[in-house]
Amino acid sequence: MTEIQIRKGEPVDRALKRLKTRLEMDGILEEVRRLRAHETPKERTKRKARASAKRGKIRYRFTLPKAPGAPEAPVTAA
Secondary structure: OOOOOOOOOOOHHHHHHHHHHHHHHHOHHHHHHHHHOOOOHHHHHHHHHHHHHHHHHHHHHHHOOOOOOOOOOOOOOO
16 A cells, blocks of 8 residues: 655645655556546557557667767766
8 A cells, every 4th residue: 555654844735746646656546547447458458558668668778788989977986
């Protein structure tokens, strides 16, 4: 179950915003919207295809080899 701790002196609207953000990150709001109405097999296929494409883009982005001769970020000691 998703929960947040309300900080001392924190406004209620800010706590609600943090809760909504946490629910969105956990995927709960998306699931509630999806289960609110009947989903046809075609809609399910489209949703799964979009999710797969998104995962593929992320996977591709993080597996790209670095370009040869590309400057690396300098390391600075603070």
